[in-house]
Amino acid sequence: MVDYVLAGAARTQASAMVEELEAARPGAVDRLGQGALAELRSWPELIVVDVEESTAEQGCSVAGAYDFGPPPRLSVATSASHARRDFTALHELGHHLQKNNFALMDAFSREPDGGVLLEDAACDAFAAEILLPASLVDRHLDAKGPDASAITHLWRASNASRMAVCVRAAQRLPAPGHVLLLDRAGRLAFGASHGLPPLPRGSLQSDIPVVDRAAAGSGRAQGRTRVRYRDGILGRELHTDIAPMDGYLVAVLVADSAPWRAFTPPTPDTGPRSREYICANCDEEYHSFEPACPRCHVPSCPECGRCTCPSRVAERLCPNCFTLHPPRMFSPGSDLCLNCS
Secondary structure, eight states, rough: OOOHHHHHHHHHHHHHHHHHHHSSSHHHHHHHHOHHHHHHOOOOTOOOEEEOOSSTTTSSSSSSSEEEOOOOOEEETTTTTTHHHHHHHHHHHHHHHHHHHHHHHHHGGGGGTTHHHHHHHHHHHHHHHHHSSSHHHHHHSTTTTHHHHHHHHHHHSSSSSHHHHHHHHHTTTTTEEEEEEEESSSSSSEEEEEEOOOOOOOOOTSSSSSHHHHTTTTSSEEEEEEOBBBBOBBBOOOOEEEETTTEEEEEEEESSTTTTSSSOOOOOOOOOOOEEEETTTTEEEEEEOOOTTTTTOOOOOOOOOOOOOOOSSEEETTTOOOOOGGGGGGGGGSBBBTTTT
8 A cells, every 4th residue: 555654755755856966966856856858968877768548658757768788878758848757757857766776775674565666656755845945835725735726726836737736735745645647638748647647648537427517517627536456446535626737637636634624524444455365476576556468367566577477488597596587577777687787
């Protein structure tokens, strides 16, 4: 379960990333805040690549990807707005910083999944911290927590992307919940979660009644609803506030203490619950919300990347640890497995 511990760890990791970056490149944090892509294109040790959004890594929370090379490469989708591309570039820079700094990697060893969730959450928090300083956030988001209109006002007062604003707002949620950016068709463009499992980017939420009311009307709606994960899984019931954001909808969902209501008792915790598995290949115990394999009905193990089906793809031998791994344990163009790289 994604919880407050992970959210706090992501913010702590993001602050450490900012400190490491500023120590290595004095003034870089300010320059990145003024124009991330322009600044990163001037760094000789990195390559910034423009790609179509359909080719960007879907496992990431943004339309981009990171390849540690050599040389390291940041891929950013071209179809996004300039502000969104800056956020994506900073998110991918976050992967670069964490994968190339032993002090930052040390935080992963304390996570039950090896830091997979922490790394991506910290990338979002890092990008948002650079683009939205605390002084600006404090002026627009109430100490009791944000409502949807306040998030829209913060976005309009800044040069940051909608995604960066969602991340900053999610950090101020008073209870477990989400801040979601939805297109007018009800599809999730981006989501930031606090204390609850994150929703998959691209998931369709249009059949959720409160989302449907907002999309069909003025863009504003309030109510109690359950968001959709995948394979028909619904989350717990949440208090919801939705407002328009220049062609999109921004939705704030919390389990209790909704800032837009005088009194909001906690909603019943009706789900979702991830199942527990033991990997038949590496004996790793894991929980998963991932789609099950259509053949063996077991999701892939996050440690070795395999389900319980007999391997249909030739494994590769890592020349450093002399261990056979499935192909997904190797980054493109690398002979070393992810454990050794």
